[in-house]
Amino acid sequence: MPAPPLRLGDLQLRILEVLWEHPDAGVGAVHEALKPERDLAYTTVATMLRKMEARGLVTHREEGRSFLYRAAVAADDVNRSAGDHFVERLFEGSLADAVSHLLTTREVSRGELEQLEKLIREAKRRAK
Amino acid sequence: MPAPPLRLGDLQLRILEVLWEHPDAGVGAVHEALKPERDLAYTTVATMLRKMEARGLVTHREEGRSFLYRAAVAADDVNRSAGDHFVERLFEGSLADAVSHLLTTREVSRGELEQLEKLIREAKRRAK
């Protein structure tokens, strides 16, 4: 199980997110899904997909004249990796510091706070 | 005061952290401080510092034959920027989702959990 650094750029991440939601999407479908937020050339998406396949991030299978792509890495792994990097890099691994910073530097609604409390209670029960 | 993207690489961030702790450090001092974790050539640090100055991340002042560097951006701004990027990019801006993910994908000590609870209570009081 190779667990390579998993260091993704923004576009690569967005592409993966599209593929997680729509497995077996073709280049055109991915391009289309990204259209609203990024006005990329069709070939740009195709190139990116090929580069990502070379890195083992996605796989493809042929379907007639088209390639259908699938993510080859799990969303959880990617997110966790990014989370680790974030906490590690800025807060020396201290989750509390990281969350503290997130909490104090932005507006958080009361609802979100309550949601967080619940989360922590659950975590405590789990850790018991 | 232009607030450029503030998108830093790992090394740049480490250098800034050194400068935040030791303002007016020379190239040698920064190099030395980074020695344990990264075995870089002296000139690599010097080059990086010059590149960062060009981007407005640091400033320098001459002191005899040496350059003394200072961070030109605040730690809070950098951290906040990174936090925003993290939450935005992976969790569509939902802080609760982000924290939830951080909490569930790693081991968190009981002490940390209690620390977090306190933080949330404070945030609630603040938000009233």
Add this chain to the structure above:
DNA sequence: GACGTGTAACTACCTCGGTAGTATTACCGT
């Protein structure tokens, strides 16, 4: 006054993400 040492400046590279143009291929409809 010549010399060695440390410092900064300049230049060059490599990698990677991102972007896109051009070429090629294969299919389909008429």
Add this chain to the structure above:
DNA sequence: ACGGTAATACTACCGAGGTAGTTACACGTC
């Protein structure tokens, strides 16, 4: 059978982070 179209393949380019060698300079020392 042919031409259009849509797909992939190939190639190139840019910028940025990161790395480091080479050069130039200024200083103190002998």
